[in-house]
Amino acid sequence: MIAQHVNKRVIAALCVAAGLCGCGKPQQNPTGTVLVSMADNSFSPAIVRVPVGGSILFMNTGRNDHNVTAVDKSWSSEKTFGNIKMNPGDMTEIVLGKQGVYPFYCSFHATPDGKAGMVGVAVVGDVQYTPPSGTRGILATVEQPTGVTRRVPQDYPTIQNGVDAANPGDLVLIDKGEYNEAVYVTTPSVTLRGVDRNAVILDGKFELGTGIMVGGNGVVIENMTARNYTLNGFFWTAVQGFRGSYLTAYNNGDYGIYAFGSTDGLFEHSLASGSPDSAFYVGQCAPCRVVLNDVVGSYSGLGYSGTNSSGEMYVLNSRFVHNRSGIATTTFDIELEPPGRDTTIVGNVVSDSGLDNEAAGFYATETLAGTGIAMVGTHNNHVEHNLVMRSRNNGILMLPILDRHYWPSTGHVVRHNTVLGSGRADLAAGGLGTIGNCFSENVYRTSLPWGLEALNGCRGLRVPIASDLSTTMTFFGAIAQVRTGQFTVNDYRTRPVPAAQPNLPGGADAPVRPAVHVFAGIRLDLDSIKTPAESTAALNPVPAVARKEQ
């Protein structure tokens, strides 16, 4: 294999360089081989030109598994590499012997028509190719529903059939039943709705990848369940305008409910559970203009995770319980738009993080296991009025991260939170450059370094001693554990099955609202959000009746 003869670091550097130089125009190499980096989740460069008989060297420079397949199925990494999954660092060379234009995609992170998600185009030989301008596809979003309802299975035997027949603004109404499908949606402004959240079930049988993958703008999914997929339950990729309401996703192999490279969206009244990575994930967006409101994330590596979710990202009024870590905002150079910043986390309950060892997980979640709210290499988050209880290690934690760049954790505002029962420290900050954060009016018992709030208030005194070496060392220790394989994770396929969840009010007859101008339509009244009422009980564990008797 080529991989055995090429220095991977050199290749990676070339790939990055190729990506930087190749933005916006086809990357061409008349002598034969072009490097294409498979990042998380995009090809770089996305458009490549090679001569007939030339080749493309694909290398996975991301942290996720990827692959590449021509839309016409004439070639794929599965054929040349020998496995459908290319792990980080893997590479494969694909020789293109026929002149033509070959759209390609990653089957894990794009629709198989090559129109949405992690897609690219190979132009082989001396053929004309003009990249499509503007937004993908030819269909535009619509703000008003058409009033057309396409019923599954009454009118269409499968959900995919119903989706394929739908026009923008249509409703695809799915009746009770179990559907063993992986559905792709590229038509904009379609609403997919189940008649009963707990009885309309997409089941991947641990064989199919993603329950519903959306690559069209303005698509709404509501009132159904996706379970047992090897990747994700519900996934929006590279879209503008999205909404997921009254959804349940459990025991899926990567993420539960997931938006990547997508803006202007809302996840609400939904539950995701039993994912090795995150129950809810919003990544690579700037500004995101995304709101999570009244969701539950449980038994996962992370309850909510946002990598490079950069600007106007809100996590509100939600519960993240029994995860390895509750909430994590992170920065990685491997995704676009670093650093992660300006996430507002208000009014959430985060409890039992890393405590009962029932959650799924994978190596990266183990480096933060036992943390309630972690801010790793991110900037300017607002963490207010949350109740963070029973974290095995740290309640609210700030750490820097060293990726291609060094990203300190800085500029965060931590106020009015109740943080109790942490195994190590309720408030903790570690690492170089963890400065410029402020803490005020939190209810807590322990902090590392000592006096973190007293010396770094949001008003008045602020000293540059705002970080603790022992916290840094525990993080290094956790990384060493992971690197040497000294950890175990639970199988996502056997995590607890959630109880029945509330249905969409109005059910099948609820109004159809395409996801257009979603963020602008949300009334954000952060000042009205108080610390969850459970904090009162948490602060006063003696039952009221018992106190009267004393």
Next chain:
Amino acid sequence: MPSLFSVSAPATLFQIWFTVYLYLLPFLLYATWASLALMDLSERSGDPARVAWGAFVLLVPLLGGAWYLLGAAQTIKRSARIAIVLTGLVVWLLPLAAGVWLAGGPLGPKALS
């Protein structure tokens, strides 16, 4: 009280190594070297530089004590002073280098099953 000296759970060998050994050992070295240096200085009554050396030893952690012991101490045998400083450095820096090597590389692929 914050559990300043506690390790993260689970308390594996790596947590003990990093949090207890690599984190706490520098404090012990500081205390040991500074104590020996001050003990030596206490024997140098009448030396006008004594106060300055004392401040240097206390205010420049690790380096102050090591510098004094290696270069200026008078009442402790030279071979003993070298052994004290070098042994301290070796027992700290070697595990630290191993720790950086262990914790400083990539974590590996995200293997989905």
